[in-house]
Amino acid sequence: MPRPPVYREIIKDIRTAIETGQLKPGERLPTIAQLAEQYGASATPVKFAMRILEESGLIETWQGRGMFVRRPDAEVHVAE
Incomplete structure (x- = not known):
């Protein structure tokens, strides 16, 4: 069976x-390279x-800071 x-x-x-x-919410995720x-x-x-996880509201990305597990009270920013 092929790998997904x-x-x-x-x-x-x-x-x-x-x-x-x-x-946990607010926890930093490994880098893309990692x-x-x-x-x-x-x-x-x-x-x-990562883009799919961000669009689903599970993580958030901060330019220059990294990717983090989204806090439940964080606003979800949707690109228009």
Whole structure:
């Protein structure tokens, strides 16, 4: 059986870690480079996974600071 696309694996793993409390609100996520190394992938599918997680409201990205688990009380900014 072929392996599912790596971006789906990343999404599933991070979503599960957030839902189970392994990753807490406000906690910083690994960098794109760290995740790419961890999953044996290029940066492209990692960025895609992070964008999907951000659009779903689970994480937030701060330019120059990193990616964080979104706090429940944080505003969700949707691009127009």
